[in-house]
Amino acid sequence: MTQQFSCDITRAGDREHRIAVIDGPNMSSLGNRSKKVYGRIGSLDELKTYIADYGRRLGVSVENFSSNYQGAILEFIHESAARVDGYIINPAGLTTVGEGVRHALEDTGRPVVEVHFSNIAASAGAARGLGGGSIHSSFTHTATGMTMGLRQYSYVAALTGLVHALDDQDFLGASIDTD
Numbered sequence: 001m002t003q004q005f006s007c008d009i010t011r012a013g014d015r016e017h018r019i020a021v022i023d024g025p026n027m028s029s030l031g032n033r034s035k036k037v038y039g040r041i042g043s044l045d046e047l048k049t050y051i052a053d054y055g056r057r058l059g060v061s062v063e064n065f066s067s068n069y070q071g072a073i074l075e076f077i078h079e080s081a082a083r084v085d086g087y088i089i090n091p092a093g094l095t096t097v098g099e100g101v102r103h104a105l106e107d108t109g110r111p112v113v114e115v116h117f118s119n120i121a122a123s124a125g126a127a128r129g130l131g132g133g134s135i136h137s138s139f140t141h142t143a144t145g146m147t148m149g150l151r152q153y154s155y156v157a158a159l160t161g162l163v164h165a166l167d168d169q170d171f172l173g174a175s176i177d178t179d
Contacts, residue, residue: 013167016061017085019159021051022073023066024101025093037118039151051155060163070094074104081108085166086144088158090115095137102139111144111165111172113158119149144172 023044026033031042041047048064055062063084065076073094077087087105089112091098105112114137119126121134140146145161147154165171 011059011163011167014059015167016059017163017166018061018063018083019055019162020063020065020076020080020084020087021048021155021159022076022087022089023047023064024073024089024091024095024098025068025070027066027090027092028068037151039117041152047152047155050152051159054156055159058159058163060159062159068093070098070101073101077101077104077108081110084110086111086113086162088113088115088155088162089139090117090155091137091139095120095139096135097138099138102142105139106142111162112139112142113162114139114143114146114148115154115158116146116148117151117154122149 027044027047030038030044030047041050044066048066052062052064063080065073065080067073067076087108087110089101089105091101091114094101095116120137123134124132144165145158147157147161150157
């Protein structure tokens with residue numbers, strides 16, 4: 001899948017932020033999953049290329065990491081915290097049970113955007129919803145933001161929003177004037 005971007009992306013800053021994108025368990029089978037929910041993207045590698053290409057157009061560096069193992073994800077978060085400016089995570093198979101990963105992300109002090117291909121809040125049978133109905137994410141209550149239900153475009157929205165938030169000194173509370 002080759003995607004061409006025709007939109008002009010204007011940013012408030014010019015720093016090349018370093019964003020880590022983490023894909024959790026079951027994302028390795030992307031391309032073999034429900035086309036209704038996951039679309040036509042052929043593989044996790046294709047998604048990684050798509051996001052990295054978009055990041056370059058946005059003027060940021062994207063580091064992709066994926067694993068079906070929670071321990072490997074934890075180790076990546078611990079070792080990457082000093083070099084990245086923010087995280088985008090699709091917890092996938094850890095969405096309801098990934099408390100260790102959620103806690104590690106929170107401990108980095110970096111902004112975190114949760115993403116999902118599907119709309120995890122949708123009822124069963126709804127467009128872009130999961131077959132079994134809505135689920136509650138253990139990540140959402142500490143995430144800086146969330147995008148879902150937009151397939152691979154959830155990542156584009158998350159990356160765009162996170163970069164603009166990092167460019168905006170007031171957004172994450174660095175210099176908010178309360179007068």
